[in-house]
Amino acid sequence: MLRNIDPILSPDLLHALRAMGHGDDIVIADANFPGTSVGPECIRADGSTASEVLRAVLSVMPLDSFVPNPALTMQVVGEPHIVPDAVADFQNIIDEVADNPVPVVGLERFAFYERAASAYVIVQTGERRLYGNIILKKGVIS
Secondary structure: OOOOOOOOOOHHHHHHHHHOOOOOEEEEEOOOOOOOOOOOEEEEEOOOOHHHHHHHHHOOOOEOOOOOOOEEEEOOOOOOOOOOHHHHHHHHHHHHHOOOOOOOEEEOHHHHHHHHHOOOEEEEEOOOOOOOOEEEEEOOOO
8 A cells, every 4th residue: 555546546557657658548448348359458447437547547647738639538329429427427537636627528439449459558447337438648747
């Protein structure tokens, strides 16, 4: 255990967050996401929701302020205008916790998978809400 570090941040996740550089992406994925087969290393966080992991990650990682959309979610298939409960929750957490609060932007499902395939790491959570997936781009600490 460490002081002032959320215990949801496991040793493997802390290592990945520290090793990431400016502009690297992290995917926080729900339980249905193909975390292992998409490509990057997959860290399991089955006992946590995506919202809990998002809050913990944002407590130590800055969002990139040099790109227009550092927080991306997966759009509802066939109904991209719908905002799922998980995504609304993500927005509230970003507004509360992020050093650089930004609106989340939706990507079409397969575009989201393609972007996730080039991420630094995927954190597969136990999130059971549909569309509980978010990609964050790491910023800099000055």
